Amino acid sequence: MSTAVVDPAQATRLRRHYRRRHLLSRTALYTAAVLAALVCAGPFGYGAITALKLNADLYDASNNPFVFNEPATLDHVVFLFTDTAFATFVWNTMWVGLLVVAITLALAVPAAYALTRLDRPWAGPMGIAIFFVYLVPPTLLFLSLSRLVVATGLQDSTWSLVLIYPTITIPVSTWLLIGFLKALPRDIEEQAMVDGYSRLGAFTRTVVPLLFPGVVAIVVFAFTLVASEFIYALAFVSPSSEKVVSTGVPTELIRGDVFFWQSLQAAGVLIAVPIALLFNLLLARFISGFTQGAVKG
Amino acid sequence: MTVAVEVRDLHKSFDRGRVHAINGVDLATGEGEYLVLLGPSGCGKTTLLRIIAGLEQPSAGEVLIGGSVVNGLPPRVRKIAMVFQSYALYPHKTVLGNIVFPLKAQRLDNGQRPDKAQRRSKAEWSAELLGISHLLDRKPRQLSGGERQRVALARALVRDPQVFLLDEPLSNLDAKLRATARDELRRFQQRVGTTTVYVTHDQAEAMGLGDRIAVMDAGTVRQLGPPAEVYDDPADTFVATFIGSPPMNLVPRDGVFVGFRPEHLLPPEYVSGARITVPFEVERIEYLSGDRHAYGSVSRLGEQTRVVARLPATVTTPLAGGQTHEFAVATRRLCFFDASSGLRTDPVAVGA
Amino acid sequence: MSSRATAPQGSPLRQLADREGFLAWAMLLPAVVYIVLVVAVPFGLAVAFAFSDVTAGDPSYDWVGLRNFARIFEDPVFWKALGNTFVFTAVSMALIIVLGKVLANILVADFHGKWVVRFLVLLPWTTPVALSTVAWLWLYDSVYSPIDWVLRNLGLIENHLYFLGRPELATASVIAVHVWRLVPLAAVIMMVGLLGIPTDVQDAAKVDGVGFWRRMFEVTIPLTMPLIAVAALFGAIFTFTDMAVVYILTRGGPTNSTQVLSSWAFIVGIEGGDIGQGAAIALFLFPLLLAAAVLILRAVRKIEVF
Ligand SMILES: Nc1ncnc2c1ncn2[C@@H]1O[C@H](COP(=O)(O)OP(=O)(O)OP(=O)(O)O)[C@@H](O)[C@H]1O
Ligand SMILES: [Mg+2]
Numbered sequence: 022m023s024t025a026v027v028d029p030a031q032a033t034r035l036r037r038h039y040r041r042r043h044l045l046s047r048t049a050l051y052t053a054a055v056l057a058a059l060v061c062a063g064p065f066g067y068g069a070i071t072a073l074k075l076n077a078d079l080y081d082a083s084n085n086p087f088v089f090n091e092p093a094t095l096d097h098v099v100f101l102f103t104d105t106a107f108a109t110f111v112w113n114t115m116w117v118g119l120l121v122v123a124i125t126l127a128l129a130v131p132a133a134y135a136l137t138r139l140d141r142p143w144a145g146p147m148g149i150a151i152f153f154v155y156l157v158p159p160t161l162l163f164l165s166l167s168r169l170v171v172a173t174g175l176q177d178s179t180w181s182l183v184l185i186y187p188t189i190t191i192p193v194s195t196w197l198l199i200g201f202l203k204a205l206p207r208d209i210e211e212q213a214m215v216d217g218y219s220r221l222g223a224f225t226r227t228v229v230p231l232l233f234p235g236v237v238a239i240v241v242f243a244f245t246l247v248a249s250e251f252i253y254a255l256a257f258v259s260p261s262s263e264k265v266v267s268t269g270v271p272t273e274l275i276r277g278d279v280f281f282w283q284s285l286q287a288a289g290v291l292i293a294v295p296i297a298l299l300f301n302l303l304l305a306r307f308i309s310g311f312t313q314g315a316v317k318g
Numbered sequence: 319m320t321v322a323v324e325v326r327d328l329h330k331s332f333d334r335g336r337v338h339a340i341n342g343v344d345l346a347t348g349e350g351e352y353l354v355l356l357g358p359s360g361c362g363k364t365t366l367l368r369i370i371a372g373l374e375q376p377s378a379g380e381v382l383i384g385g386s387v388v389n390g391l392p393p394r395v396r397k398i399a400m401v402f403q404s405y406a407l408y409p410h411k412t413v414l415g416n417i418v419f420p421l422k423a424q425r426l427d428n429g430q431r432p433d434k435a436q437r438r439s440k441a442e443w444s445a446e447l448l449g450i451s452h453l454l455d456r457k458p459r460q461l462s463g464g465e466r467q468r469v470a471l472a473r474a475l476v477r478d479p480q481v482f483l484l485d486e487p488l489s490n491l492d493a494k495l496r497a498t499a500r501d502e503l504r505r506f507q508q509r510v511g512t513t514t515v516y517v518t519h520d521q522a523e524a525m526g527l528g529d530r531i532a533v534m535d536a537g538t539v540r541q542l543g544p545p546a547e548v549y550d551d552p553a554d555t556f557v558a559t560f561i562g563s564p565p566m567n568l569v570p571r572d573g574v575f576v577g578f579r580p581e582h583l584l585p586p587e588y589v590s591g592a593r594i595t596v597p598f599e600v601e602r603i604e605y606l607s608g609d610r611h612a613y614g615s616v617s618r619l620g621e622q623t624r625v626v627a628r629l630p631a632t633v634t635t636p637l638a639g640g641q642t643h644e645f646a647v648a649t650r651r652l653c654f655f656d657a658s659s660g661l662r663t664d665p666v667a668v669g670a
Numbered sequence: 671m672s673s674r675a676t677a678p679q680g681s682p683l684r685q686l687a688d689r690e691g692f693l694a695w696a697m698l699l700p701a702v703v704y705i706v707l708v709v710a711v712p713f714g715l716a717v718a719f720a721f722s723d724v725t726a727g728d729p730s731y732d733w734v735g736l737r738n739f740a741r742i743f744e745d746p747v748f749w750k751a752l753g754n755t756f757v758f759t760a761v762s763m764a765l766i767i768v769l770g771k772v773l774a775n776i777l778v779a780d781f782h783g784k785w786v787v788r789f790l791v792l793l794p795w796t797t798p799v800a801l802s803t804v805a806w807l808w809l810y811d812s813v814y815s816p817i818d819w820v821l822r823n824l825g826l827i828e829n830h831l832y833f834l835g836r837p838e839l840a841t842a843s844v845i846a847v848h849v850w851r852l853v854p855l856a857a858v859i860m861m862v863g864l865l866g867i868p869t870d871v872q873d874a875a876k877v878d879g880v881g882f883w884r885r886m887f888e889v890t891i892p893l894t895m896p897l898i899a900v901a902a903l904f905g906a907i908f909t910f911t912d913m914a915v916v917y918i919l920t921r922g923g924p925t926n927s928t929q930v931l932s933s934w935a936f937i938v939g940i941e942g943g944d945i946g947q948g949a950a951i952a953l954f955l956f957p958l959l960l961a962a963a964v965l966i967l968r969a970v971r972k973i974e975v976f
Contacts (some may be wrong), residue, residue, distance in 0.1 A: 036390040047781075054776050054787045061854060062790035064805040065797075067816060071808060079814070102465045128704060131697035138696040154709055156959045158911030160932035161952045164939045165715035167912070168729070169708070188708050191701055220693055224678040249798040251914035253934075256940050267800040271918055282808055289805050293797035300796045301789045304858070373873050394879035410892045418890070420878035477879065559798035 025100050033123070065293055068286035070095060079282065097283030104106075105281075106261045108289055110269035117265060118247045120183050125243050126236065131196035132191075134224055138207070148199060155192035161253040168256050181251075181257045182265065190243040190249060197242070201235035202228070214254040241303050245296065266292055320350045320513050321384030321480045323370060328379035330365055330537075335378045339365040340376070341537035347513055348529070351503075354561065355517045356524040357534030358560065364403075366534075370515065371400050383481060394423070400483040402489070407458040413469050414454040416520050417441040420477045444476040461632040464495050471503075475510070482507070482514040488523060523563050525549070533557045544649070546633035552577075552653065555660040564611065564626045565570055570657060571620025574666055576654040580611070580628035585635040586646040594619070594652075594668060598645040600637055612637055616645070619668055677748055677849065698712040719949035726943035744764040747926045748951060751934040754841070755955075759910045760928060766905040770856030777857055778864045795854040803918040806847050810834050810919070813926065834920050837927035842927050850911045855908075856901035863894030907963055911955060931955055 070087065078084060078091035101107045132151075136144045158198055164272065166177075175181035205228065211221035254268040259271050270288045274281045324347070325384045330340035339362045347353045348415035354406045354500040355363045361517065370620055371457045372393035380387050388396050399420075407416050421437040433442065445451045448468040458466060467487055474482060487503070488496045504527050505512050518524055524531050525545045532542045533556075541553035559576050567583065568575040586595055600614040608631040629635075637643060691861060723734045733735065742748045777788060794802055809817060810833035821827045833843045875885045892966070913932035916922060922929035931935075931954055939948015 032386045032388065034390065037393060039392055040390060040699075049810065050776065050779055050781055053772070054779075054781060054783075057773055058787045058790040060850070061792075061794050063791055064802065064850075066811055067809065068805045070788055082813055082819075086814065087818050095681070127699040127829060132701035133698040139690045141694045144694075151705075152702075153960070153963065154705055156711055156907060157713060158907075158932070158952075158959065160911055160913060160935055161716055162709065162712045164719060164935075164945050164949050165712040166708070166954065167713065167940070187704065191705065195701065203836050220690060241724055245796055249800075249918075250889055251798075251800050252936065254858045255917075256936070267798040267914075269806050270799050285804050286808060289797065289801040292801055293793055297789055297793045297796045300792055301785070304788065304792070368873075371873075371877055393877045394881070399878065400874065400877045402870040402874060404868060404870045406868065406874035408871060408875075408889060419875075419880065422888075423878065423880040423884060465924060473878070659771075667884075 036082065040148045056122060064289050065313050070289050072283045072287035072290060076283075090125050095306050097281070098287045100281070101287050101291075102285045105284065106171065106264070106269060107284075109262055110264055110266040110273075111292070113269075114248055114265040114267070117179055117182050118244045119159070121186040121247050122188060122240050124183070124187050126239070128187065128228070129191050129194040129198055129239075130232070130236070133195045133202055136195070136226060137202040137211075138228075139220075140223075151192050151195050151274055154188075154198065158185055159189070159250070163256045167256055175257075177257060177258055177260050177263060179263045179265065182254060184259070185253050186247050186250060191245050193246070194239045194243055197239055198232070198235060201232060237303060241300055245300070248292075248296065270275075320511055322349045323347045323352070323353075323384075323481055323515060324382040325366070325370065326380045326382070328366070328381070329368065329377045330362075330369060330374065334414065335377075339537055343534075343539050345532055345539055345542065350511045350513055352507055352514045352516065352527060353405060354524040354528030354531045356521060356528075356531050356561075359519055360535045361539040363408070364485055365431050366486050367400070367515060367517050368482075371398055371483055372396050374523050379639070384572070390663075392591060394539065396481075397479055398481045399485055400608055401470045401474050401477035401485065401487045403456075403486045405487075405490075407466060407469055407473075409458050410430075411457075412454065413434045413440060413445070413450065413456050413458070413461070414438075416469060417444060417454075417473045417476050424477055424575070426610065440476055440656055441472075444656040447475065463491050464499060467491065467499060471506070476554060479512065482512050482516075484514065484516045485514075486518055489520070491666040494502070521563070522592045525561075533560065535560070536665065550579075553662055555655045558653065558655070564628065566653070567616075567623070567625035568655070569616065569620040569623045569625070571668065572666070573657045574663055575657055576620055576653040576668060577655060578647045578651050580626045581630070582647050582651040583616075583625065583627035583645050584633060584647075586644060587635075588633055589646040593646045594649055594650040595644055597642050597647045598625075599642045600639055603637060604638050610637070619647075620669060627636075653664075682750065713906065716949045717953065720743075720953050722946045724945045726940075726945060730856055734946070738946045742947055742950055743778050747929055747934060750926055750931040751922075751931050751951070752954065753932045754928060755900060755910060755932075755958075757841075758845055758848065760907055762909045763902055763906045765845075765849045766852050766856045766909075767902050769853045769859055770901055770905070771898070773853055773857035774864055776858035777861050791854050792895065793854075793856070794851045799851060799912070799914045799919060802916050806843075806850075807834075807919055810843055817904050818882060835924055837924060840920050840924060840928045844919055848912070851915070852905045852908055856905050859897055859901040859904065860894060863897030864890065866897075867937050908958065910959060910962075 072087070072095040073095065074089065075091045075094050075096075078089065081090070094105075100244075103173060109159050125203065136148050136151075138299070144258050163255045170181045170185070173184065210223040210227045213227045214220065217227060242254070248265075249267060254265050255272075258264055258268070261269065264273070268293075270285065274285045274288065325345050328340050328343040328345075328450070329338070333336045341362075343362075343366060345353075353365060355611040356415065357363055365374065369376050370383075372381075372388065372391060374390065380389055382388065383396055383398070394480075408419065411419065418437050418441045424432060426432055440456075442451065445454060448471055450465060450468050451470060452467060453461065458469065461469065467490070484503075488499050489649070491499055493637060500523055504602065516527060518527075528545055530542060530544050531548050533540045534547060535556050536647055541548055541557045543551070548560055550559060552561065552566065555568060555575060555577070562579060564580050566577045566579050568577045570576075582589075582602055583596075583598070596616045596618045598612070598614050598616050600612050602612070602613045604611040610633070612627040612629060613624070614620050614627075635643075652665065652668070654663050654665050655661060700921070720738055721733060721735060723732045723737075726732070773791065777784075777791065781787075809815060812830060812832050812835060815833060816829070817833070818827070818831050820832070830841060834840045847968055869892070871889065872885070875889050882891070911932060913930065916928055916930050916933045917936065920928045920934050926934075931951055934947045935952040938951060939945050942948070
């Protein structure tokens with residue numbers, strides 16, 4: 022006669038207990054997920070409602086702010102494009118971002134390769150030095166960099182940002198790329214060298230293509246950093262035709278004490294959604310790249 | 319104390335029914351039995367084991383441990399222990415920490431948790447049993463594959479489980495170590511007498527370890543029986559060709575396959591009793607640790623078919639490639655399979 | 671292939687392409703030169719400015735010794751900013767780690783609508799900080815704040831709260847925005863750690879009868895410690911050096927009660943034109959960052975060697 026793990030009556034009770042627990046944990050999970058989504062996206066959701074409101078609706082403190090008490094209107098969104106330089110800000114952010122990302126990759130990929138694969142004794146300390154460069158905050162540098170910008174004659178030009186922004190992106194990108202490279206098996210490039218390619222040839226023909234997923238992650242990450250930067254953009258560029266989104270929107274749509282609230286919110290939502298979508302599409306790849314880099318280290 | 323494990327009409331699909339990993343498995347172990355699940359890669363062995371452990375919920379069917387249905391119960395109340403293919407040792411804990419860990423979560427019969435001294439002595443007992451007492455302070459990464467496997471076993475043992483579930487625990491070891499570890503594993507199980515379900519895709523392991531073998535393919539059990547039965551009396555062509563090396567020869571004939579093991583195709587003088595003689599056109603001969611494997615084709619039994627004959631060292635008949643010899647198979651050694659379903663059928667009259 | 675393989679010595683260029691010592695420098699040099707020119711030199715310059723009387727109007731360099739430091743030390747706003755920088759960073763970092771861990775656990779779980787939740791949850795971090803802060807500015811509005819409206823309609827408060835008008839509330843508001851903005855980043859980094867734990871190890875703990883909490887504290891957290899530390903590092907650095915949130919939300923007000931080192935350096939150095947003093951204020955960020963970074967790097971190292 023076998024001794025039951027649990028006798029049938031007890032099993033039924035336990036089953037009920039665990040089913041209830043399972044149900045409870047699922048409920049908790051869904052509640053937490055919805056709550057997290059609400060808290061994270063709430064300001065933008067509320068911004069979207071605000072953006073479509075009439076002034077009469079918005080500026081009445083007794084109105085329920087979450088619903089349309091008057092008909093919705095697109096006027097303030099149109100205003101954003103017709104009466105402000107918003108489109109220019111977006112365009113400036115785009116080309117600055119792309120140029121900076123290109124410069125970053127051109128400098129960081131070879132640097133990371135040199136630091137991980139070409140066994141030099143100074144590679145370790147150099148890697149840490151680059152990591153520390155990342156820690157030098159814009160707040161510390163913008164005063165002296167503003168001198169540099171003046172010296173190069175780029176003051177009040179978007180090009181000054183192209184010159185300066187790689188200081189933010191190169192250190193992080195190199196750091197992440199070092200992680201990605203450590204995860205790539207050495208055999209593959211050694212195979213290429215055995216097959217007759219030079220060290221450099223092996224790098225360009227095997228390492229660079231294999232690094233592609235990591236590079237995509239870095240492109241997105243670097244672009245977000247550039248788009249978010251505020252201090253340099255505020256300190257170096259003041260004509261509105263040269264501004265980028267992150268400074269243009271808060272400075273040009275807040276004129277003295279006048280806040281163009283609806284247009285401000287519209288600008289926020291219009292910028293936030295596409296970037297987040299792009300990021301979300303690449304999140305899986307970003308994570309796989311980051312995992313290889315960070316976990317296997 | 320040992321109990322039996324049973325699954326009834328078990329089904330499991332993944333990806334919203336797109337992948338069917340288990341398709342109706344019925345299986346029952348005896349108490350204290352050593353049951354081996356044997357099958358090719360991807361046939362659902364691990365999935366079956368994980369369902370028994372409670373790590374996956376079946377799509378349909380029941381799992382019984384010790385006679386009561388445990389569906390819907392989490393692994394922790396099933397009193398099972400599992401050794402994973404990768405051993406799944408906690409890399410940040412020492413060997414002792416690994417072995418002690420399950421005890422920290424355990425409740426004794428009196429409802430209390432074991433105190434530190436109790437835990438330690440239990441862990442030392444189990445480490446002693448597996449001969450790893452000298453390794454207790456090491457971290458898993460400082461151990462060899464064989465030592466890791468023993469740590470995983472010690473960790474499984476320490477909770478006095480009623481069932482052991484082992485998922486290819488030897489596949490990470492080199493061939494030599496695997497043979498000794500297999501032997502140790504078997505002796506260890508005989509000592510503790512716990513019901514064990516052992517997964518492998520290595521037929522030598524299955525033959526050597528199992529009280530019974532369940533041969534699986536594509537989510538179903540093709541045959542369940544003691545090693546000798548599965549070998550001598552395969553239930554279908556899949557089992558016949560999956561087990562044995564070289565596998566069983568199958569000769570097509572009028573809607574059936576006539577099957578016989580390579581070692582049963584011999585020169586007539588070595589076959590006693592009722593037999594059937596066949597012309598064997600030898601193409602090539604290989605010597606393998608004393609045996610001779612003769613590759614060629616036979617006719618008369620059915621269509622002309624390429625087969626292998628395995629001749630033990632005691633058979634001294636001279637053979638050479640390119641010649642045709644008269645060979646024979648004992649009639650009782652023949653198995654017949656339906657050509658369309660692959661299942662065993664009644665013998666048909668063959669031969670001259 | 672044969673010509674390539676058999677040529678004993680190729681052209682001089684090909685020889686260079688095989689010399690590791692040369693290659694290492696050639697590949698590293700552009701990045702190093704750029705960083706030296708645009709980070710190291712300005713950094714040195716910033717240190718030099720801190721000991722000078724350079725202003726926006728008079729860029730000529732005169733050594734003034736420690737006068738700038740003496741001046742900023744006399745100014746209570748500096749001490750307030752220094753204290754705030756620490757408080758903001760410490761409180762946000764603690765909240766970011768805890769909430770980030772919770773969010774990471776949500777993001778790795780399996781549920782319907784996961785994609786949408788991931789997208790929404792990423793918004794705070796991927797949106798340029800200036801824009802998301804503007805969205806919060808509207809939520810904190812003195813008259814039209816919806817948070818206010820809800821509280822008033824629930825009968826919890828009588829009058830407007832003036833989130834950004836009262837020192838304690840303004841402090842809490844700034845911290846809330848930092849936490850909101852950085853929790854998703856921390857969660858994604860910690861999620862990477864969680865996904866990196868072999869499923870077998872998690873399953874082994876389940877089979878061993880280990881419950882949810884013990885599994886979390888004795889298995890997942892120790893195993894993901896390096897990435898938790900990385901997440902903490904990012905969170906701390908971003909809060910510590912940020913000025914956009916403070917600058918847009920409160921401009922350091924009311925009466926400098928939410929001033930941090932970054933915003934104070936900006937206000938003194940760029941808006942007030944006193945580059946020397948601004949540089950001296952900003953300089954205080956560096957040793958603190960360095961210390962934090964060394965500590966965290968060391969923690970990561972220690973844990974990675976299991
Ligand atoms: N979580 C899952 N999601 C989708 N498909 C799965 C999942 N787990 C297993 N499968 C599929 O189910 C089938 C059986 O897998 P299982 O791991 O049980 O095979 P196995 O017999 O253990 O193979 P192996 O000997 O290679 O370990 C496979 O086809 C596999 O792809
Ligand atoms: Mg398996």
